[in-house]
Amino acid sequence: MFYMILTLNTHFFHYQECESFQIKRCQRKMKIKAVMIDLSGTVHVGTNLLPGAKEAIVKLKSAKVPIKYVTNTSKESKTSLIRRLKSAGLHIDKDEVFTSLSAARNYIISQNIRPLLLLEKEALEDFEGIETESPNSVVVGLAPTQFHYEKMNEAFNLIKSGGSLVAINKSRYYKSEKGLSIGTGAFVSALEFSTDCKAYVVGKPEKNFFHLALKDFMNDLKPIEVLVAGDDIRDDVLGAQKAGLQGALIKTGKYQEGDEDRFGEPNYLFENLEEMADYVIDQFSDP
Numbered sequence: 001m002f003y004m005i006l007t008l009n010t011h012f013f014h015y016q017e018c019e020s021f022q023i024k025r026c027q028r029k030m031k032i033k034a035v036m037i038d039l040s041g042t043v044h045v046g047t048n049l050l051p052g053a054k055e056a057i058v059k060l061k062s063a064k065v066p067i068k069y070v071t072n073t074s075k076e077s078k079t080s081l082i083r084r085l086k087s088a089g090l091h092i093d094k095d096e097v098f099t100s101l102s103a104a105r106n107y108i109i110s111q112n113i114r115p116l117l118l119l120e121k122e123a124l125e126d127f128e129g130i131e132t133e134s135p136n137s138v139v140v141g142l143a144p145t146q147f148h149y150e151k152m153n154e155a156f157n158l159i160k161s162g163g164s165l166v167a168i169n170k171s172r173y174y175k176s177e178k179g180l181s182i183g184t185g186a187f188v189s190a191l192e193f194s195t196d197c198k199a200y201v202v203g204k205p206e207k208n209f210f211h212l213a214l215k216d217f218m219n220d221l222k223p224i225e226v227l228v229a230g231d232d233i234r235d236d237v238l239g240a241q242k243a244g245l246q247g248a249l250i251k252t253g254k255y256q257e258g259d260e261d262r263f264g265e266p267n268y269l270f271e272n273l274e275e276m277a278d279y280v281i282d283q284f285s286d287p
């Protein structure tokens with residue numbers, strides 16, 4: 001795997017030396033056979049679809065490019081997320097989405113732990129059937145109503161008594177309808193700091209998350225044949241690239257000017273999702 005990543009990187013020219021339109025032309029292509037698309041900030045912000053997002057998905061589907069939505073969203077269940085996107089005008093099937101909440105549920109079951117769930121009630125549906133009496137661990141997602149002293153102190157004491165700390169993600173911030181908003185990672189870090197304990201992170205940018213998502217999606221594809229598109233340079237793009245997939249930074253959502261220079265180099269940089277779709281379709285149909 002490591003060899004493959006090195007091979008890809010040495011074949012890519014630096015995109016900054018290219019005109020925007022030529023980004024795709026001056027890179028040595030590694031054929032993309034499927035795409036994994038981030039949702040928040042890439043397809044939608046709150047209840048609004050981003051410009052070009054719906055068109056991109058329609059185009060990709062007509063060209064028969066396999067799509068999986070891969071999201072770190074931890075504030076609401078998969079059903080609630082799909083319902084919200086439907087009301088915004090985008091129809092997504094349940095099996096088209098891989099969420100960090102689903103991955104967290106699988107992890108809880110595999111470790112046989114009884115979690116204190118620091119989650120909003122809209123997210124709890126994804127944990128139905130999980131034993132939460134007498135918790136022996138803490139699971140943290142984006143839970144604005146739970147992030148107060150009393151609850152954080154309860155979590156702190158559980159961990160100090162030997163409980164494990166599981167982060168559904170460690171997102172620094174995200175784009176909401178009100179602007180940028182603080183993410184789960186800040187609260188996970190507070191617990192790590194006070195307990196001298198390191199969280200097990202389930203979601204992006206963890207390598208295991210991308211590999212689980214790929215297994216759930218197209219088990220017969222190599223990671224390098226799949227492009228991950230998202231607005232977060234670290235959690236989506238560099239995380240995917242470290243896991244051996246290709247990464248495309250989409251300049252929407254939380255993207256801020258210069259992100260592509262500040263943290264590491266994405267394989268691709270696109271103005272919006274539609275530009276990514278046009279590129280993928282162009283090379284997908286190219287024999």
Ligand SMILES: [Mg+2]
Pocket residue numbers: 038039040041042230231232253
């Ligand atoms: Mg995003």
